[in-house]
Amino acid sequence: MRLLVVEDEVKLAQYLHKGLTENGHVVDLVHDGIEGRRLAVGGDYDLVLLDLMLPGVDGFGVLAALRAAQRNTPVLMLTARGQVEDRVRGLEQGADDYLVKPFAFSELLARVGALLRRGAPAGAQAATQLQLGDLELDLVSRKAQRAQQRLDLTAKEFKLLALLLRRRGQILSRTLLAEQVWDMNFDSDTNVVEVAVRRLRAKLDDPFPAKLLHTVRGMGYVLEERS
Amino acid sequence: MSNEGPTAQVLPPPEVLAAAAGPLSVMGACSGVTCSHAISTRLSRKLAIFTMVVLGVLFTVTWGMVKMILVERNTADLAARSELITDVVGRAANQGEAAVLARLMSDAPMRASTRLEVWRADGSLLFADQDAENLHRSAHTQVKVFTIETPALAGGQVKARYTVDYARDAAMGTRWAWVLIFVTLAAGALVAAGARWHVRHGLIPLRELAAQTRAISARDLHRRLALVDPAEELLPWIEQFNALMQRLEGAYAQLEGFNADVAHELRTPLTTLIGQTELALSRERSVDSLRDTLVSNLEEMQRLAGMVNDMLFLSQADRGAVARRGRPASLAALAHQVVEFHEATLEDAGLALRVQGDATAAVDEPLFKRALSNLLGNATRFARRGSTVLIHIAARADGQAQVVVMNSGEPIDPKSLPRLFDRFFRADASRCCDGETHHGLGLAIVAAIARMHDGHTVAESQGGFTSVGFTLATTP
Numbered sequence: 001m002r003l004l005v006v007e008d009e010v011k012l013a014q015y016l017h018k019g020l021t022e023n024g025h026v027v028d029l030v031h032d033g034i035e036g037r038r039l040a041v042g043g044d045y046d047l048v049l050l051d052l053m054l055p056g057v058d059g060f061g062v063l064a065a066l067r068a069a070q071r072n073t074p075v076l077m078l079t080a081r082g083q084v085e086d087r088v089r090g091l092e093q094g095a096d097d098y099l100v101k102p103f104a105f106s107e108l109l110a111r112v113g114a115l116l117r118r119g120a121p122a123g124a125q126a127a128t129q130l131q132l133g134d135l136e137l138d139l140v141s142r143k144a145q146r147a148q149q150r151l152d153l154t155a156k157e158f159k160l161l162a163l164l165l166r167r168r169g170q171i172l173s174r175t176l177l178a179e180q181v182w183d184m185n186f187d188s189d190t191n192v193v194e195v196a197v198r199r200l201r202a203k204l205d206d207p208f209p210a211k212l213l214h215t216v217r218g219m220g221y222v223l224e225e226r227s
Numbered sequence: 228m229s230n231e232g233p234t235a236q237v238l239p240p241p242e243v244l245a246a247a248a249g250p251l252s253v254m255g256a257c258s259g260v261t262c263s264h265a266i267s268t269r270l271s272r273k274l275a276i277f278t279m280v281v282l283g284v285l286f287t288v289t290w291g292m293v294k295m296i297l298v299e300r301n302t303a304d305l306a307a308r309s310e311l312i313t314d315v316v317g318r319a320a321n322q323g324e325a326a327v328l329a330r331l332m333s334d335a336p337m338r339a340s341t342r343l344e345v346w347r348a349d350g351s352l353l354f355a356d357q358d359a360e361n362l363h364r365s366a367h368t369q370v371k372v373f374t375i376e377t378p379a380l381a382g383g384q385v386k387a388r389y390t391v392d393y394a395r396d397a398a399m400g401t402r403w404a405w406v407l408i409f410v411t412l413a414a415g416a417l418v419a420a421g422a423r424w425h426v427r428h429g430l431i432p433l434r435e436l437a438a439q440t441r442a443i444s445a446r447d448l449h450r451r452l453a454l455v456d457p458a459e460e461l462l463p464w465i466e467q468f469n470a471l472m473q474r475l476e477g478a479y480a481q482l483e484g485f486n487a488d489v490a491h492e493l494r495t496p497l498t499t500l501i502g503q504t505e506l507a508l509s510r511e512r513s514v515d516s517l518r519d520t521l522v523s524n525l526e527e528m529q530r531l532a533g534m535v536n537d538m539l540f541l542s543q544a545d546r547g548a549v550a551r552r553g554r555p556a557s558l559a560a561l562a563h564q565v566v567e568f569h570e571a572t573l574e575d576a577g578l579a580l581r582v583q584g585d586a587t588a589a590v591d592e593p594l595f596k597r598a599l600s601n602l603l604g605n606a607t608r609f610a611r612r613g614s615t616v617l618i619h620i621a622a623r624a625d626g627q628a629q630v631v632v633m634n635s636g637e638p639i640d641p642k643s644l645p646r647l648f649d650r651f652f653r654a655d656a657s658r659c660c661d662g663e664t665h666h667g668l669g670l671a672i673v674a675a676i677a678r679m680h681d682g683h684t685v686a687e688s689q690g691g692f693t694s695v696g697f698t699l700a701t702t703p
Binding site: 100156183184185190191219 | 597
């Protein structure tokens, strides 16, 4: 996927470039609004990462030019201002999502993934059966089983497992899990998600030799088969 | 106090001080649409006018009455004189016309500045006093016409006209009128000057207060206004101003304390980050060891980011951000969502949970859930193992909804209760922070969310139960 990153903070831009490239994207990098506007409007990108405070033309200006040119390239706004007004203004002007600095890279990656998937034709998403190794999930009957053994999960544990399974191989942060599974849109200062994951792991992994649910320290959790 | 040394770098909170000093500093000046005036000028003018009106009315009435009395006295005087003339003429007439004339001539000096005219019955003039000219010129004469019975004379009677000049009385009246007018004006002027002086003198305490207010700067917010002998009317102002200063000083102290706390809270993780990174770089390390350092740094930095985000949230709330309320919803239903989120930790801590009561309110749902989640996290940390945590929701009579989380456990010192919602406040430092991401802003955020919903916080600790919660206005 081709991404355009418009960010004037050189260090942050370089780290975004490195991180996104390592995750399989082709990334173009510009450091000011005027160049950003030219590339966003004229280039062919799958996603634009747009900082709000830019020299030349600010993020809103770039966004306005992009939408005025009838391009519906998804735009992810990066902003240091947490103000609600800025977010609302950004979304109203046609941004698809926003991230407030400081953000975790895993968070950014998850949002980029979600935006890119939005453009892709629905296919695998519609599946009612999910499988990973000997783990099987039936989303309709809401049953989970591993090695033919039924797993006794609560409703939220099932939802958590389904999310991890659908996004297998991706590191999902605690914030993202709290948001997606429990609809809690804030950074909780409790260890609620850790405990919930621990309890899920006790049912999912503890009775079996092969572990599927892994903790990535400092970043979150990932569901994958590791040999 | 006036030390300009190291304390000079403490910046005053400009908008707070400007707001406090603003309305007081415009005394005696024209600002915007409204123009000010001097109380002394206005009051003295009003008093002078009032004095002059009262004296004027009083003097006019008095003068009118004196004039009436004078006229009455003159009339009586004229009547008495006429009677005397009647008597004298009547008696002299018995000796004939010549005797009458002789008698009137000899009495003439007694009738100075008066004029007597006597006519026979046939209308011919019998007698007239001299100096008629003077008398006719005067505007203040009184005239009496009368008949005198004279049986001895032809026709049996004579007709007399007696004219008396009261010009002296009238002149005296006019003089007095002028004196009274002068007294009235003089009294007005005196009252004006006196009132002006007294009012100015009386307002000296106000100028004193203004000077004292001007002397209060950001560095000596502890100063209060005081007068040696304060007027009763000024006391409420002084008390209110001092109460305002008290609040301002408290807020300022809290802000300064908060800044210090922030610096302290940031310094610890920064120290760890710098030290750990330096140590990792100081010699050759294995990849695993370096990864460990990076992961540890990441966790530390996430804690910092969380703290910065929370502080940003608090500062937005401080600057008056209000909740974006949604549709009216059942608070118990929202509470159940939060409980579901905390299910695992509650079970881990061996706690049961009950949601009691309900209220309908239009709230900012994410914020409401955040506040309740913080309260629940707090209760989970401090509740006695095996006990039940209770979320009590009630609609209050004053239009507010109250949400309280109650847990059994160690009582909180009553002195600490009011400070529970302060930033970075920890009732008991030893009880908290077993490596969690908790950093002492949770309850401050609850208070901010309550404020954003026009509500306030509540806290109580007795009988082994601690209740902490907040209220919120059910409608904007």
